[in-house]
Amino acid sequence: MNGPQQPAPAADFAGWRSHQQAVVEQALSNWVPADSPARLGEAMRYAVLDGGKRLRPLLVLATAEALGGHAGAALRAACAVELIHAYSLVHDDMPCMDNDVLRRGKPTVHVQFGEAQALLAGDALQALAFELLIPGDGSLPAELSARLCRLLAQAAGADGMAGGQAVDLASVGVALDQPALEAMHRRKTGALLQASVGMGAATAAATRQQLADLAEYGACIGLAFQVVDDILDVTADSATLGKTAGKDAAADKPTFVSLMGLAPAQSYADAVLDRAHQALQRCGLKQADHLHALADWVGRRAS
Amino acid sequence: MNGPQQPAPAADFAGWRSHQQAVVEQALSNWVPADSPARLGEAMRYAVLDGGKRLRPLLVLATAEALGGHAGAALRAACAVELIHAYSLVHDDMPCMDNDVLRRGKPTVHVQFGEAQALLAGDALQALAFELLIPGDGSLPAELSARLCRLLAQAAGADGMAGGQAVDLASVGVALDQPALEAMHRRKTGALLQASVGMGAATAAATRQQLADLAEYGACIGLAFQVVDDILDVTADSATLGKTAGKDAAADKPTFVSLMGLAPAQSYADAVLDRAHQALQRCGLKQADHLHALADWVGRRAS
Numbered sequence: 001m002n003g004p005q006q007p008a009p010a011a012d013f014a015g016w017r018s019h020q021q022a023v024v025e026q027a028l029s030n031w032v033p034a035d036s037p038a039r040l041g042e043a044m045r046y047a048v049l050d051g052g053k054r055l056r057p058l059l060v061l062a063t064a065e066a067l068g069g070h071a072g073a074a075l076r077a078a079c080a081v082e083l084i085h086a087y088s089l090v091h092d093d094m095p096c097m098d099n100d101v102l103r104r105g106k107p108t109v110h111v112q113f114g115e116a117q118a119l120l121a122g123d124a125l126q127a128l129a130f131e132l133l134i135p136g137d138g139s140l141p142a143e144l145s146a147r148l149c150r151l152l153a154q155a156a157g158a159d160g161m162a163g164g165q166a167v168d169l170a171s172v173g174v175a176l177d178q179p180a181l182e183a184m185h186r187r188k189t190g191a192l193l194q195a196s197v198g199m200g201a202a203t204a205a206a207t208r209q210q211l212a213d214l215a216e217y218g219a220c221i222g223l224a225f226q227v228v229d230d231i232l233d234v235t236a237d238s239a240t241l242g243k244t245a246g247k248d249a250a251a252d253k254p255t256f257v258s259l260m261g262l263a264p265a266q267s268y269a270d271a272v273l274d275r276a277h278q279a280l281q282r283c284g285l286k287q288a289d290h291l292h293a294l295a296d297w298v299g300r301r302a303s
Numbered sequence: 304m305n306g307p308q309q310p311a312p313a314a315d316f317a318g319w320r321s322h323q324q325a326v327v328e329q330a331l332s333n334w335v336p337a338d339s340p341a342r343l344g345e346a347m348r349y350a351v352l353d354g355g356k357r358l359r360p361l362l363v364l365a366t367a368e369a370l371g372g373h374a375g376a377a378l379r380a381a382c383a384v385e386l387i388h389a390y391s392l393v394h395d396d397m398p399c400m401d402n403d404v405l406r407r408g409k410p411t412v413h414v415q416f417g418e419a420q421a422l423l424a425g426d427a428l429q430a431l432a433f434e435l436l437i438p439g440d441g442s443l444p445a446e447l448s449a450r451l452c453r454l455l456a457q458a459a460g461a462d463g464m465a466g467g468q469a470v471d472l473a474s475v476g477v478a479l480d481q482p483a484l485e486a487m488h489r490r491k492t493g494a495l496l497q498a499s500v501g502m503g504a505a506t507a508a509a510t511r512q513q514l515a516d517l518a519e520y521g522a523c524i525g526l527a528f529q530v531v532d533d534i535l536d537v538t539a540d541s542a543t544l545g546k547t548a549g550k551d552a553a554a555d556k557p558t559f560v561s562l563m564g565l566a567p568a569q570s571y572a573d574a575v576l577d578r579a580h581q582a583l584q585r586c587g588l589k590q591a592d593h594l595h596a597l598a599d600w601v602g603r604r605a606s
Binding site for chain 1 (some may be wrong): 336339340341342343344347390391394397399400417418419420422423425426427429430431433434436437439445446448449450452453455456457459460461462463465466467468469470472473490
């Protein structure tokens, strides 16, 4: 992305990740306005900046890097997908949804700014995500802007994240089987993770087969992410997670752990990650080290 | 838009309006999915269908018609801007915002479906608005899709509608003067009304001067709309409005009526509409009858 494209050894992953996280943080800080009226900009920045693993941006950037994609487009796509993720957390934490008070180790947005401001900040972040993808300066080809917007809108909407959240809400106390649980998560978290890979690929010229393999990689990342999330919900404490631990069990929500048990859930996550690595290998990318490393990072994370 | 473009006499306005409202209703019904999971699609359709004056879609369609714009793009833009409007009403009615129970003569979405579902339905409607502007079938040039998305995102976000709502929230019990009140409404309702005209114009080849005159027309429509809204809030009853009357006064919100008095507010609305007509005349459009008629419709409406 920056400078000539060279294969990066896996040992460089931590350095690459820190560097890209800093680049994304700076870009988000530049693009999320501080001067919006009536503290709205302040609430938006509070929701977005200085927090999170930036997994979705890293997936965008690593995919674009692996395919030699348009660096400027990839950075905008990385930030846009993070804005959608951030807005969904703000709304998800509200009292009418999960009613959560802690996120990324800080009071949630509605606790800090009030419910109405949290609602509006989330709404404005979603609009900003699309605005980011269509710079007024002509620095992105319109064709690419349109393709990125379409991928993001589909992943965020009723067939994606929002639809998954609706199913999640309707699943409290319901005995979902594993296919139903996976279908819910494929929408709720999987769609946006998969779209991150898809948007990264859209910034480059990928073959149809590569797109299919990357879609499989993205789907596996999404599923593994959720299985590990369910494991951490019972094994980690709130301080480590930066959010309330044990809340799924407390809310009587079906999880991979409640369905399979703890050790089988970890084995399942490992098996799904193997599929992610295999899909990547089929792609025949020259520089897929960071994508491989991201898969392992998702599977072995502690928070 | 449909068939050859012919100047329409003002007397035809009611017929044109009914026809276009039906076209928009049908398009929205086709494009807002019924089959989204867990009643989300049902809540989305409840929020959007069978209600409202469709002022924003009519502005898009009349502007595109006046300039000989791309008919398919104009219909998508008309529906997209209505989806943004509809989502804003859903969120605005929620208990943490205006806490309103009546909208378009029906229980509001959160009353009918619950708060969490209302929140998600609004979120999904916003995503769908952008998705609509980028059909996957190549029927819209990418350049046009991108321009429409950008106009809509800017109008919906922190510099537009969401920002205006934040200022509105912060203005309860505050003695705004008229410039501050107008600045708030320019964002809260004006931005989307002006964007409706701008999106209609974007579907066609307009000169820079025409765009500027149409922007002035749109700004005047937005301002007049709000002044009349404030007048109706004190002069009409809930049954006529299809929403709770008198709520601004009850909420101690500044309005044009509380600031100017009833008769001066009506005179002001008339003067602003005159400016709208003058801006249109400067455009030199062949077929601006429906745009003129829409201005009068906004100024003389009873609900």
